[in-house]
Structure formats: structure tokens, C-alpha cells
Amino acid sequence: LAACVAAAAAGCAATPTAKGTVTAASPGARERAVTDAAAILRAFVVPTGARRLQQAPDALKVPVTAFASTTLVDDASFWQVPGQPQAVLAWEQVHLPSGFTPGDVVWGPPSWARTFSLSPVPGVLDARDLVVEVAGVGNDQTAIRVDARVSWQPPRPALERVPPAARVATIIQLPSWGPHARRPPAPVTITDVAVVRQLAALVDSLQLFTVVPGVFCPAALGGIRLTFLAGTGGQPLAVAQGPGGCGNVQFSIGGKPQPALQITDSFIPQVLKLAGLHWKVP
Amino acid sequence: MLVGVSASAGASTVLTKTQWQAAIAQVPAPGGGCYNASYPALQWQPVTCLTARNWRFAPSKVGNGVDYSAQVSGTISKATGVFKDVSSDITEKGQVDATGSKVANAFSLQLNTEFFSGSPACSGSSDPSNCLAWQQFVYAYDGCSGGANCIFMQYWLIDYDATCPSGWYTYSTDCYTNSNAASVSTVTAQDLASVSFYGSAAQGGNDGVSLSIGSGTATLVTGPDSMVDLAPNWNTTEWGVFGDAGGGEAYFGADNTLEAQTHLKGTSSAAPTCVKEGFTGETNNLKLASTPALGSEPMPTMASRQTDGSAGTASCRVKA
Numbered sequence: 001l002a003a004c005v006a007a008a009a010a011g012c013a014a015t016p017t018a019k020g021t022v023t024a025a026s027p028g029a030r031e032r033a034v035t036d037a038a039a040i041l042r043a044f045v046v047p048t049g050a051r052r053l054q055q056a057p058d059a060l061k062v063p064v065t066a067f068a069s070t071t072l073v074d075d076a077s078f079w080q081v082p083g084q085p086q087a088v089l090a091w092e093q094v095h096l097p098s099g100f101t102p103g104d105v106v107w108g109p110p111s112w113a114r115t116f117s118l119s120p121v122p123g124v125l126d127a128r129d130l131v132v133e134v135a136g137v138g139n140d141q142t143a144i145r146v147d148a149r150v151s152w153q154p155p156r157p158a159l160e161r162v163p164p165a166a167r168v169a170t171i172i173q174l175p176s177w178g179p180h181a182r183r184p185p186a187p188v189t190i191t192d193v194a195v196v197r198q199l200a201a202l203v204d205s206l207q208l209f210t211v212v213p214g215v216f217c218p219a220a221l222g223g224i225r226l227t228f229l230a231g232t233g234g235q236p237l238a239v240a241q242g243p244g245g246c247g248n249v250q251f252s253i254g255g256k257p258q259p260a261l262q263i264t265d266s267f268i269p270q271v272l273k274l275a276g277l278h279w280k281v282p
Numbered sequence: 283m284l285v286g287v288s289a290s291a292g293a294s295t296v297l298t299k300t301q302w303q304a305a306i307a308q309v310p311a312p313g314g315g316c317y318n319a320s321y322p323a324l325q326w327q328p329v330t331c332l333t334a335r336n337w338r339f340a341p342s343k344v345g346n347g348v349d350y351s352a353q354v355s356g357t358i359s360k361a362t363g364v365f366k367d368v369s370s371d372i373t374e375k376g377q378v379d380a381t382g383s384k385v386a387n388a389f390s391l392q393l394n395t396e397f398f399s400g401s402p403a404c405s406g407s408s409d410p411s412n413c414l415a416w417q418q419f420v421y422a423y424d425g426c427s428g429g430a431n432c433i434f435m436q437y438w439l440i441d442y443d444a445t446c447p448s449g450w451y452t453y454s455t456d457c458y459t460n461s462n463a464a465s466v467s468t469v470t471a472q473d474l475a476s477v478s479f480y481g482s483a484a485q486g487g488n489d490g491v492s493l494s495i496g497s498g499t500a501t502l503v504t505g506p507d508s509m510v511d512l513a514p515n516w517n518t519t520e521w522g523v524f525g526d527a528g529g530g531e532a533y534f535g536a537d538n539t540l541e542a543q544t545h546l547k548g549t550s551s552a553a554p555t556c557v558k559e560g561f562t563g564e565t566n567n568l569k570l571a572s573t574p575a576l577g578s579e580p581m582p583t584m585a586s587r588q589t590d591g592s593a594g595t596a597s598c599r600v601k602a
Contacts, residue, residue, distance in 0.1 A: 008480075068451040068458070104445045113445075177348040178558045211528040213379040214425055214460075215453060216392065216418050216436050217563035219347035220529075245346045245529025245563020247454065248380070260380070 029124050030073070033152035037104040040093050040118065040148035040235040045095040047088060050081035050144070060145035064106050064113045068212040072127075072151045078110045079144040085112050085134040088142045092132050100130060111135035126207075127151035154208045160251070160258045162200035162238045166228035169196045171271065173279055174241070185279055189232065197276050200228060203240045207268065209248040209260035217246035222282030224268055242267075296322060343531070344522060344568050349560025350598040351396070351520040352373050352584035357513065360482040363393050363521035366541045366585070368475040373525075373535040378424050380530030385468045389444060389523050389532040391421035391493070393481040393544075394561040396518035397440060401510045408443040415439055415510035416561065417480030419491040423526045426463050433501060434463035435481075435494050437509045460503035466493050474523060482552030485513035518557065519544055522588070525562035532566040537591040541573065546582045554584050556598035570596035577601075 046052075056078050063076075079089055086247040089112050093102060100116035113133035120126050168191055173184040190196055203226065220243040228238040235254075240261070243248030248260040249267070268281050354362075376388035398413040404413035416438040426432035439450070439457040447456035469477060476496025483489045489507045494500035507513045521544040524529040546554055572594030573587040579601045586598040 062449065064448050065445050066451045068453045106445050111448075177560075181558070211379050211381045212453065214422065214527055215458065216390065216420055216422075216527050217453070217529055217561050218397065218416055218438060218440055218456070219345070219561055245525075245565065246380070248529050255416045 002232050005173040020198070021209065029152040030071075032121075033071075033073040033125055033150040035149040035190075036125060036128060037075040040128060040150065041075045041077055041146060043097050044077070044099070044130060044132070044146045044148075045092060046079065047081045047083070047091055047095075047144075050079045053078035053080055053143070056145060057135075057137060057143040059137055059143050060133055062110065063131065063145060063147055064111050064133050065104070065115070065131060067149065067151075068215060069151055069210065070212060071148060071154060071210045075148045077146045079146070080137065081142050081144060083139055083142050085136050085142045088134050088144065089132060091112055103129070106133070108135070113227070123155075124153055125150055126153050126203060154210065156204070158210055160253070161204045163253065164241075165230045166196055166200055166237050167191075167193050168229040168232050168234075169199050169275075170227045170229070171275055171277065172225040172227075173281055174225060176222060176282060187279075188275060188277060190275055195274055196228070199226060199271060200238075202267065202270055203238070203249075203251070203261070204272070206240075206249060206261035206264065207244075209262045212246075215246065220245055220247060224271060224281060226271060294583075304375075313411065323525060336445050342567075342569060343565045344570055345531075345560060345565030346522050346563050347560045348528070348565075348570070348597060349520050349562075349588040350570065350584070351394075351518050351559050351561070352544045352546055352554040352582075352600070353396075353518040353557045354546060354548050354554045354582065355552065356517070358516045358519060358546055358548040359484065360547040360548050361393055361519040361521065362478060362480040362545040362547075362549050363391070364478055364543050364545070365474045365523070366543055367423075367587070368540045369535075369538045371535065372471045372474065372538045372540065374471040374532055374538075376525050376532045377530050378526055380525060380528030384533060385423075385600070387468055388423045388526045389469075389471075389566075390423065390425075390519070390526050390564060391469065391477065391479050392562050392564070393419040393491075394520040394522055395481075395512060395516050396559075397561060398515040399563075401439070401516065403439055403447065403510045404442065404483065405436075406444060406447055407439065407441070409441075410506060412441045412443070413439055414441060415512075415515070417481075417483075417489070417510055417516075418562070419479070421466065421469060421479060421493055423468065425527070426465055430465035431468050432463040432465045433491050433503055435461035435489060435491050435503070436507055437461070437508075439510070459509075460490075461489075461509070462503055464501050464503045466501045467495070469493075469495060471534070471538075479521075481519075483507055483513040485511075487513075489513070516548075518559070519546065520559075520561050521560045522562075522566070522586075524562055524566055527564065529563045529565075531564070534566060534568055534590050537589070539571070539587065539589040539591060541585055541587045543582070543583055543585045546584075548582075551582060551602065553600040553602040554582050556584050556586075556600050569593040570598075572601045573597045575599055 103115040106113040118128040133145040225241040243263040378404035401415035407413035418436040443455045450457040450459045488504040490504040492502040568588035571587040571589045
């Protein structure tokens with residue numbers, strides 16, 4: 001989606017586009033996102049004297065902010081109202097229902113925008129935003145674009161988890177590459193079952209990696225490999241390794257590749273902390 | 283024993299240590315082994331060789347930072363990627379956008395610049411000194427509307443960490459956007475031997491990406507250099523065949539081998555430097571391999587062999 005819009009310039013013989021969907025079907029979460037987006041759009045307080053437009057005005061055809069995501073519902077409405085753009089935006093901020101937290105601001109000209117966010121629904125809806133964008137259209141008139149954006153989280157099937165038989169874990173820092181490459185520390189084996197279970201829970205808490213089609217990400221350097229075993233020396237029950245490109249974590253169970261997981265900023269620090277390691281992972 | 287002297291203006295003088303340092307660097311080794319030299323002697327003396335610790339990086343993939351790139355002094359205005367010594371039985375399967383089952387010939391070709399700072403496009407970032415610009419020249423399998431294969435440029439502002447500029451998309455703390463694109467026919471693994479793919483940059487003008495598959499035709503897409511101001515910054519290029527987007531991997535068949543060669547045009551005609559650095563997040567399942575010396579090349583060139591078979595010690599080669 002992102003790429004398609006971004007490349008939709010005149011003279012384009014073809015456009016890089018999103019032709020995929022999400023990595024896992026999740027109608028429940030998606031439907032909740034659709035419902036939530038509709039409710040957020042209704043929360044927009046229509047300024048006095050505004051009239052609804054049936055389509056995006058030229059000045060606001062392309063939203064000033066856009067997110068690369070395949071798990072995003074974006075509902076939009078368009079309005080025109082007397083007044084100056086910044087005054088209209090300030091009025092809206094004052095009149096929005098409670099619960100919305102003001103966020104990012106885009107300063108114009110040609111347009112001004114502000115994001116207002118609701119709290120996420122853990123494990124289901126990870127972003128719930130109302131984006132109000134305004135632009136002057138002459139004659140003391142302001143056009144308004146309202147986007148309700150809700151990102152949902154595809155659920156991980158129960159079978160795509162670290163098997164409960166895991167009693168041992170090994171942690172390897174992946175070798176680095178380049179002029180400043182350093183010898184990775186020796187692999188570590190964790191035999192404390194309580195720690196192994198915490199590590200497994202950490203892996204199981206990662207969300208599914210939702211691919212953004214057509215994105216050729218920069219390299220993600222460094223990383224770790226976490227291997228779960230039933231006992232020392234046995235065959236791996238599960239392996240999690242990352243980050244890969246685009247921030248994915250490759251995950252396999254019994255040697256069989258599973259859908260990739262999405263790394264978080266805290267994942268590797270938490271693994272190292274649980275294991276009592278003081279490695280510097282790039 | 284030869285002693286460091288110079289003969290300037292007809293008079294011999296003893297070399298300074300700095301002069302000696304430069305002079306000894308020009309003295310060839312007597313043979314394979316280990317040698318020392320001490321000022322002022324311009325002669326290598328054999329010493330006992332030691333065994334280096336058995337510490338070898340053996341990355342099992344190419345990509346996601348593991349690669350050789352060609353670096354020049356000055357700037358690059360055009361980089362052309364080709365593949366030599368491609369296995370006659372080469373095959374490839376990969377996931378489309380890193381998801382679903384593997385499909386034959388699902389891969390990308392990428393000519394990637396280095397990550398560079400100072401792009402005016404970073405001016406709106408939360409901390410412009412942290413923001414890095416990046417430009418990719420891409421052939422993407424199934425990468426365009428209607429399932430078309432296409433070529434285009436993808437621009438990145440890494441660690442922009444603020445609301446992205448209009449027309450750019452937010453991806454984590456980064457921003458990205460695409461140039462126009464043009465559809466091309468599918469590049470098969472067998473086609474790699476005849477692929478010629480280039481990226482170019484012109485300050486104040488248009489950058490370009492072009493693909494030709496040995497059929498006597500070529501496709502070109504251009505876009506303004508001002509997107510990230512590549513032309514005055516571009517000094518390093520990664521070239522190769524990688525997975526089809528989304529951090530995906532290209533899986534080649536058993537014992538498949540190819541050699542990625544990058545021909546460079548720019549402000550210098552000297553041989554590029556081969557740097558152990560890669561930029562793309564996509565990968566292939568090959569290993570960096572021992573690369574044979576290059577023959578005569580029409581322009582500054584870097585070569586890097588990749589194989590699914592026996593790789594030897596990874597190396598790359600350059601030639602002016």
C-alpha cells in the first residue's frame with residue numbers, strides 16, 4: 001500500500017505496490033480494528049459551520065503522514081470550514097473527547113497536522129490514532145482531512161510456541177562482519193529451568209512479523225540465536241534468531257520454519273538480562 | 283645488505299625513518315613466509331611464523347550486512363552490476379515478500395549505496411546528525427501493481443525518528459519512499475549470467491536505474507537526485523541477488539555459484555577498495571567465497587564470488 005501510493009506519480013508505467021496481505025489470517029482482530037476505526041472517526045468533533053466533502057480536496061489528497069503496514073485500517077473523512085488552518089486545528093484539540101493524547105505535529109505550510117492517540121489494546125490493537133490535517137483553500141476556508149488509523153495484531157497460533165518440554169537454552173551472539181568485527185563471546189548454556197521458561201515466554205510474547213510488501217530494508221546488524229532443548233546435547237526443540245532484515249526474528253520448531261516474529265527494542269536486552277550476560281550486541 | 287639511501291640530485295643520502303617506511307613497503311617478500319625488516323635495511327629477514335588463533339567468521343549467508351562492497355575515493359556516478367561464472371545449472375526459489383511458500387525465481391537484484399549522512403532530506407529529522415540517507419536501485423520480482431516485475435529506486439532516511447516528510451512512509455523510526463517504476467520481464471536464475479543492471483546519479487539532475495537481460499533491450503527509470511542528494515555523497519556500492527523484499531532470502535540450488543562484479547564510473551579511475559560491509563537487509567543462502575583474480579577490466583571493478591558449495595576463505599578482488 002505504502003509503496004503503491006508513494007510511486008503513483010505521473011508517467012509511472014507500473015507502481016511498486018502491496019500485493020500481499022498479512023502473514024496470518026486474523027479476522028477477529030481485523031474486525032475489531034475496523035469497528036474501532038469507525039468509532040475513532042466518529043469521535044472527531046465537527047467544527048461549527050463545517051460541511052462534509054464527498055472526496056479528498058486536492059490539497060489533502062495524500063495524507064501528510066503515512067505508515068507502512070499491512071495490518072492497518074485507515075478510515076478517512078473530509079470537511080471544509082470557515083477559518084484559518086491553525087486555528088481550526090487548535091479548536092479540534094480543545095474539543096476532542098477525553099482519552100485522546102496529543103502526539104506528533106506536522107508544521108506547515110502547506111498543511112498542518114496533529115496525531116491524537118488512544119491507548120492500545122494489548123495483544124489486539126497496537127495503535128489507535130486520529131490524525132487531523134488541515135490546509136487553507138482560500139477565501140478564509142480550511143479543508144480538513146481526518147484519518148482514523150488502527151493497527152491490529154495478528155494472533156500467534158498456540159502451536160507456534162516454544163515447546164513446554166524445553167529445559168535447557170543456549171545463547172549465541174551471531175558473528176559480526178566488517179572492518180570492526182569482534183570475536184563473539186563463547187556460547188552460553190542455561191540449565192536453570194525457571195530462566196529457560198522465562199526466555200521461552202519472552203520468545204512467545206513476540207508478535208508475528210507483518211510484512212510490508214515491497215520494502216527492501218536496511219541491514220540489521222548483529223543479533224543472537226536462542227536455542228531451546230529438552231536436555232543438554234539434544235536436538236533443538238525451537239530456535240529463535242534475530243534480528244534479520246526488516247527486524248524479523250526467524251523462528252523454527254523442531255527444525256521446521258515458522259512464520260517470522262517481530263523483534264522489539266527490548267527483546268535482546270531482556271534475553272541478556274535473564275541470562276545474566278553483559279554482552280554488547282550491536 | 284641494502285641500506286636505505288636515496289639518490290636525489292645525484293647525491294646519495296640516508297633515508298629518514300618515514301622515507302624508509304615507504305620504501306620498505308615497496309620491497310617484495312622473498313617468498314611465502316614471515317619476515318621482519320629494521321631501519322635502515324631495505325631487506326626482509328625471515329622470522330618464525332606463528333599460527334593464528336582459529337577464529338574465522340563463517341557467515342552462512344550473504345546479505346543483512348554480510349557482503350563485500352566496492353568503495354572509491356571521490357564519488358561514484360554510475361555502478362553497473364553483472365554476474366560472471368554463473369553455474370550452468372543454477373536455480374533459485376524464494377518467498378515473495380518474505381512470506382508464503384517458495385516460488386521459482388522470486389528474488390531481487392540490488393545495487394545499494396552506502397548509508398550516508400548530510401543529506402538535506404534529513405533536515406526534518408529529530409536529530410539530523412543521526413539520520414542516514416540510503417538509496418537502492420532495485421529489480422523486484424512481482425514488485426509492482428498487477429504482479430508485474432519491475433525496476434525502481436527506493437530511498438530511505440534511516441533513524442529519521444520524526445514524522446516523515448510528505449510522500450514518505452514511516453517504517454519503525456525510518457522513512458522510505460519509491461521512485462517511479464517500470465515493468466520488466468521476469469529475470470530467471472538462468473538469466474543472471476546475462477544481466478546488466480546499473481544505477482546512476484547526477485548532481486542537480488536525474489538518477490537512473492536500468493536493467494538489460496542480454497536480449498538487446500534495456501529498461502530505464504529515472505528520478506531526481508534531490509530525493510536524498512546521492513550524487514555528491516555516493517562512494518560505496520553493494521551489488522547482488524537477494525531475497526524478494528521484507529528481509530527475505532533467495533535460496534539457490536546445491537553447489538550453485540556466481541560471481542558478483544561491480545563496474546564503477548566516477549571521479550577516480552583507480553581500483554576501488556573492497557570493504558567488508560553490506561547494506562541490504564535481504565539475504566541469499568550462498569557463502570562468500572574465495573574469489574579468483576580479475577583479468578583486464580574496462581573500468582574500475584570489484585568482484586566477489588558466492589557459492590553454495592565449497593567456499594574456501596572468503597575474499598574479493600579489485601582491478602583498476
